[in-house]
Amino acid sequence: MDFINQIEDLKQKNKDLQMKSVIIKGIPYDVVGFESLVDFSATWEMVETLVRHEEEKSSEPNSLHSKETSWKKMEFNKQIKTLYEGKVIIWNREKEMSLIIDPVSQPLYRSIEVPVNETTIYGAKDAFTENSQQNIGLLRSKYQSKDVEVITTQHGKRNRRFSFLILKGTTEEHMVEMIKKKIEDYPNEIKQVKDIHVAFGFSKFSLITRVNSTELPENAMEYIEQGKIVFFMDGYPFALVLFNTVFDVFKQPSDSNYLSAFVYSLYLLRIVGIMIAVLLPGLYVALITINPEMLKVQLALSITESRQFVPYPAFIEIIIMLLLIELITEAAVRLPLSISNTIGVVGGIILGQAIVEASLVSGVLIIIIAATTIANGIIVNFENGITLRLMKYIIVVFSAMFGILGHVIGLLVLCSYIARITSFGVPYVRWKKEGIQSENQ
Template identity: 35%
Template sequence: MESLLEELKRKLGSDADWYCENDELSGEPVTLLGLGSLIDVFETKESIRKYLTSAPGRERPENRFLGFSEEARTAEEAIEAILSGKLLVFRARTGECWIAEPVAKPLMRQIGTPNIENVVPGPVAAFTEDIRSNIGIARQYLQSGNLRVEMKAIGAAHRIDVAVLYVEGRADTVFLGKLNERLQEGKNGDVSTLQGLIRVLGFPMRSIVSRLQSTELPAEAVGALKKGRVVLFVDRMPYALVLPTQLWDLFALESDLNFPRPIMYALRALRLIGALITILLPALYVALVAVNPEALRIQLALSVAQSREGVPYPALLETLLLLLIIELILEGSIRLPKSVGPTITMVGGIVLGQAVVTAKLVSNLLIIILAATTIANSAIAGFQNSYTIRSLKYVTLLLAAVFGVLGIFAGFLLICAYFASQHTYGVSYVQLRFAKDELPHG
């Protein structure tokens, strides 16, 4: 064990936050090892001493030391424990190395409000980067004895905890088996990013349909658990990942159930209309202006032609140019600080829009159409889902520029076929329901 101590000092001793101190516990000399950046050393030592003082005569098993429950027998186990924030206690007499739960430094932020998803009716708590806090939040929202939590450590160079949550009796056992099999096969993969997790789970990397529905809201994650879905928590990711994902996720939110039923249906119908507007409206403009103007009534055709008077570009290039500007504005407003983002939106939406119309680079009608398209895209549920719909509108746009209105129908049919071809471990993306809406008794 002395060689193990020397090996730990050789590998970690050069770090600035390395903590190594000789001490005495219950009259026995020990060496305390850990990382001072992860451990509150003073509070930890005080906690151990209070425990020993309060129960000096407590009998402990012979294979335990001062109540510590786990022993590190190899250098790999000891290093893994140190890097995960544990305190190592070496016994000088016996050469044993015990792993203690220290008082950790508060490195994670407190539970706050969501930054991306907004909720009008419903709880506004959000998940944090601490996986155990997220599990606790889920248990608090779903107080059921059927809720099961499985923890898995994934990664070769550095281990990251992944928690799998499901409701026993509700989740599909075949689906769970395939998920656990993938996690076992990819136990040496990197899950520090969503792309890495998707690779570990065996999902196609080039698909624009997300296989993992992310949410910051505990109510949405718990609602998915009640419906028989599986929720993943990845350490240091401040959101829950729900799978399998389905097309209905674009239009339905758990918070909709806090409205009266007619209003709930109206809200979901609005999101559906928003998705259709996003995919079809720019393509319809290009088709009716450039390919099939005879489909318009004469008065409307003349009005459209008058709005494009002096515009030097064809309808497709005009639309792509303005769509590119809108995409840049949206991306810039997300990346910039919150104090600057609204200014960029105002400059891009008002000043730049008015300038390009005055300069006769685009038509007034196209400004109206693309503004409506951008607003409609924002009505879709789920931030990552809006990216999917934003990408698909270019399919119908390009086909409409070549085949006109017929190209729009063909593009929409291709999109529907693409959605129908997507599946998650055998669960179709266009399947409306994955399970019933009631929890089992127990």
């Protein structure tokens, strides 16, 4: 079966496949491509000049032509594969040879925009997009040197592309090779970041993300320079950073655009915020239920007053309230922006007010919950924020059982859990600022 017939056959199954014929200098050519991927009207001119040019050039020595943009005979299946990647085949009917070119593609990717999830006040305002080529370009424009190298691999039926960035001299290359191999060897389809976790052999139920996502090229570049491994998954508009460390919870590279004194106080503020987010609800339960003697008497009386008609123990009370806040947070994420504001008002203000007036929870608890929720927002990465959101419940449960003692035990349990986490031999809690190279063999 010749080429034309095969294409016709394919056209029956894919209605968006286009084949257009054109005669240039008396030779008939067929231009084949997916209408959904290729902007034909813009490509047309390009095809014409290219073909004319090629004709003239064909008399010249062969060495000048690059391998990819020259007329040659190819297997049909290979040609078809390039079609799916968004290329266009120009078929010479007489010579039965084809030329594969990169056409003007349909605008399927959004342009570079302002970051949505990680907003910065002072710092670069560009963000990664779904197109990993564009993302690599963003990074290259930030580090204009021959030291930056890119390795790619493709995986699975989806033919998903993973691109790894290597900074010569800083990135451990055998580490990158190993990670690349892990992805290549993974038998199932890699759909989400969770699958990457599984492919790397990390526990699915880990409380801490080993693979961090960042939206900011500035941050990604900084991470590469720290020796972390940054890679892109096509279609995922974040850079994936391997070796998330405990310092990333309260430090981010764009902080350094401020005054140093302010930056250090900012770190301090974030550490305090982390403390509040994790410890405060537990402390409330411990102090109210089991160890009220640790409160100052005036404070104890105020709390007694506000808890006067609350019918259930502090543990139930705080679980109800935390649940409510989680619901509000999740609802605000799901809903369109214009409606999610309403959720904030209804959930936060009206419900908070009404629930206290109905004596279902105490007023002091509302303050605690508000402080916790606000403090949770100060944490640098959203994924790290999720970690702390979960940890808080562990502390609450321990506090409800053993009071202040349990509070400390819960903290200890969490600390030991964090301390034992490693990814590829690199501990999560690392004091060393510079990188991963020396610690990992």
